[in-house]
Amino acid sequence: METDVPCICPLCRGTAEVAGVLRGGSPTFQDREYTYWRCAACGFVWCDTEPAPYDDDYWGTVDVRWQQRDGGIGQVSDFLLPLGVGSLRLIDYGCGKGTLVRLLRQHGHDAVGVDAFEPETDHTFRTVERTGFAPGTADAATAVEVFEHLSVEEARAALGEIRSVLAPGGMLLITTPFVDVAGPLVPQDWWAARPPWHRSLYSHKAMRRLLTEGRFNWVTFPDPAQVALARSGPPLVMGGETAEDRNRFRATEAELASLREHCARLQERVERVRRLWLFKAYRALKRLLRR
Ligand SMILES: [Zn+2]
Numbered sequence: 001m002e003t004d005v006p007c008i009c010p011l012c013r014g015t016a017e018v019a020g021v022l023r024g025g026s027p028t029f030q031d032r033e034y035t036y037w038r039c040a041a042c043g044f045v046w047c048d049t050e051p052a053p054y055d056d057d058y059w060g061t062v063d064v065r066w067q068q069r070d071g072g073i074g075q076v077s078d079f080l081l082p083l084g085v086g087s088l089r090l091i092d093y094g095c096g097k098g099t100l101v102r103l104l105r106q107h108g109h110d111a112v113g114v115d116a117f118e119p120e121t122d123h124t125f126r127t128v129e130r131t132g133f134a135p136g137t138a139d140a141a142t143a144v145e146v147f148e149h150l151s152v153e154e155a156r157a158a159l160g161e162i163r164s165v166l167a168p169g170g171m172l173l174i175t176t177p178f179v180d181v182a183g184p185l186v187p188q189d190w191w192a193a194r195p196p197w198h199r200s201l202y203s204h205k206a207m208r209r210l211l212t213e214g215r216f217n218w219v220t221f222p223d224p225a226q227v228a229l230a231r232s233g234p235p236l237v238m239g240g241e242t243a244e245d246r247n248r249f250r251a252t253e254a255e256l257a258s259l260r261e262h263c264a265r266l267q268e269r270v271e272r273v274r275r276l277w278l279f280k281a282y283r284a285l286k287r288l289l290r291r
Contacts, residue, residue, distance in 0.1 A: 007037055010152040011206055014041025025194035026061045028052075034195035043203030044152075045179055045193075051149065052196040054117040061194065072144035072175035073100050075227050080104065080140070080173070088139045091131060093162055094146030098124045128161045135164050140171040147176045148198040152210070155200065159214030172216060174228040179203050204228075 009016050019038035024030050029052065038045045052058065077100070080088070088109045092101050095113025101123050104111035112131045113124035125131050141162045147155055162172060177192035179201050192201055202210070207228050208219045216230035 009037075009039035009042060009044055010046065011044045012039060012042045012209060014039045016040065016044075019045050020193075022193055022195055024196060025198075026057050028057045029196055032196075034193075036193060036195075036201075039206070042206040042209055043179060044206035045201040045203075046152070047193070047195055047199050049196045049199060051199070054197075058197060073103070075175050076100060076142050076144055076173050077103055080109070080142070089133065089137060091128070091133060091138050091141045091162070091165055093128075093141055093143045093158065094149070095124050100142065100144055128165050131165070133165050136167050138165045138167060138170055140173065141166055142173045144175050145177075147174060147202065147207075147210075148192070148200055151199055155210060156214060159211070159216065163215060172211075172230045174207070174230075176202055176207070176228070178207070178221075178228075 007016050008014070016037040016039040019036045021033050021035050024032045024034065034047045034049055036045055036047045080090070088104075088111075090104055090109050090111040092098075092104070092111060092113040095101050095115045096118060098113045098115075098118070098121060101111045101113040105123065111123070112133065114126070114128050114131060115124060116126055118124060118126075120126055120130070143158070143162070146158070150158060166172065177198070179192070180203050192198065204221050207221075211219045211228065211230045219228060219230045221228055
């Protein structure tokens with residue numbers, strides 16, 4: 001592909017230009033160059049490449065500890081864990097090795113994971129159908145660091161699958177390295193682009209478009225800034241929603257505020273337990289030294 005010729009955005013059909021050329025993000029791919037394009041209209045950044053396998057080469061480049069604490073899983077659990085015990089039927093789409101699913105289960109949620117590239121276990125499945133969740137019955141779905149791996153076509157199909165399992169008004173939480181937060185693409189030095197795995201980098205505007213097209217509504221980008229939150233149908237016409245719809249979705253904002261309060265309290269409890277544990281360890285050590 002000639003890199004000086006503008007090309008067409010697969011999301012909005014706007015005109016795109018080269019955003020940068022990067023080397024592959026693992027030893028296997030470091031000698032190859034990947035061209036990323038940016039749409040002038042919607043800010044979507046993408047690389048037109050085939051997906052690479054999710055093998056040891058891939059997992060070796062993933063900073064799992066960062067992902068869990070500050071990245072996607074940390075951000076999603078901030079929202080979901082304070083929701084109480086046994087209260088939600090959840091599906092984690094693109095669950096990888098099932099870390100978030102295990103965490104949610106520990107907190108009493110009825111959670112299952114879906115990942116076409118990982119082996120099946122007692123709580124993770126290859127397809128949505130195999131989860132055993134009946135269509136339209138899940139309260140919430142999460143997609144943690146998944147959409148950057150998919151082409152636009154694959155992302156549309158993924159949203160269709162997620163929508164099929166969500167109850168009307170069900171919540172979808174997406175984390176992905178949004179370009180609004182990650183900043184402009186600088187060749188050779190841009191953490192969000194990891195070719196050939198990260199093929200799609202969304203602006204908030206582009207993600208809103210993808211979700212709205214996929215019949216998700218009330219798209220918001222709450223803090224932490226790498227999170228998109230949306231609700232599944234019914235499809236709303238601008239200004240044509242019923243009072244009932246408005247009330248249902250308005251309650252969500254209050255719900256979010258209360259979630260943040262819960263999070264703060266949870267964090268306090270964790271700190272208290274940690275201090276207590278330190279105090280006990282200190283006393284035990286003192287007793288030992290006295291002998
Ligand atoms: Zn576009």
